[in-house]
Amino acid sequence: MAFQKIAPLSVALNFVFPPVCTACKGYLSDTSTPVCSTCWDGLETDAGPFPDCSTGDFAFSSIRAVWKFSPVFQTIAHLLKYDKKHAVGRRIGEIMFARTLPEYFSGMDLLVPVPVHHTRKRERGYNQAEVIAQALATRSGIALHARALKRLRKTGTQTKLGKAQRGKNIFGAFMAVEDLSGKKVLLVDDVFTTGATVNACAQALKAAGAAEVRVLTAARA
Ligand SMILES: [Zn+2]
Numbered sequence: 219m220a221f222q223k224i225a226p227l228s229v230a231l232n233f234v235f236p237p238v239c240t241a242c243k244g245y246l247s248d249t250s251t252p253v254c255s256t257c258w259d260g261l262e263t264d265a266g267p268f269p270d271c272s273t274g275d276f277a278f279s280s281i282r283a284v285w286k287f288s289p290v291f292q293t294i295a296h297l298l299k300y301d302k303k304h305a306v307g308r309r310i311g312e313i314m315f316a317r318t319l320p321e322y323f324s325g326m327d328l329l330v331p332v333p334v335h336h337t338r339k340r341e342r343g344y345n346q347a348e349v350i351a352q353a354l355a356t357r358s359g360i361a362l363h364a365r366a367l368k369r370l371r372k373t374g375t376q377t378k379l380g381k382a383q384r385g386k387n388i389f390g391a392f393m394a395v396e397d398l399s400g401k402k403v404l405l406v407d408d409v410f411t412t413g414a415t416v417n418a419c420a421q422a423l424k425a426a427g428a429a430e431v432r433v434l435t436a437a438r439a
Pocket residue numbers: 239240241242243244253254255256257
């Protein structure tokens with residue numbers, strides 16, 4: 219009797235339940251992430267203008283975001299943050315690297331993700347900014363120092379606070395736990411809104427001796 223090849227279960231399941239994009243609910247041909255290529259490609263580029271960092275209001279020297287915040291980005295960020303979708307974080311980091319001018323990375327000594335509080339990391343099992351920073355480190359060759367910063371306290375959600383309140387709420391929430399004398403640091407986060415969080419991180423990095431801090435985030439709200 220001839221051996222009959224049986225279609226793998228995944229193929230059969232795809233036939234009965236075709237995979238759909240989490241964002242647009244359309245057919246998902248590339249299942250490497252739960253979001254389709256049309257949605258990834260449709261994310262709107264943030265072409266600036268970016269905050270002026272020469273005024274002395276910020277501890278970082280420059281800040282760039284790759285995309286504008288949008289409902290699709292929100293879905294993607296949610297997958298990364300709460301659904302353990304590391305592939306989403308890697309894709310974000312890869313696109314961020316591809317879409318950021320090489321000059322922005324040049325001369326940087328290390329990549330540091332904005333940390334989450336250790337209790338939150340324990341709940342989720344990972345830090346979403348670190349997943350992005352890891353992909354950026356792989357592409358750029360810049361060393362990842364995922365534990366250079368420590369979050370000292372939980373700051374709660376910042377979404378309902380005004381700009382001044384956000385700054386106050388987050389001030390002193392971070393501490394650098396390694397000597398960064400003379401180092402140029404590229405600080406990585408998923409989203410920036412007022413810049414209060416990355417500014418508090420940059421202050422901590424500078425206090426540990428960092429010569430320069432640049433910020434790169436996936437999106438700007
Ligand atoms: Zn889609």
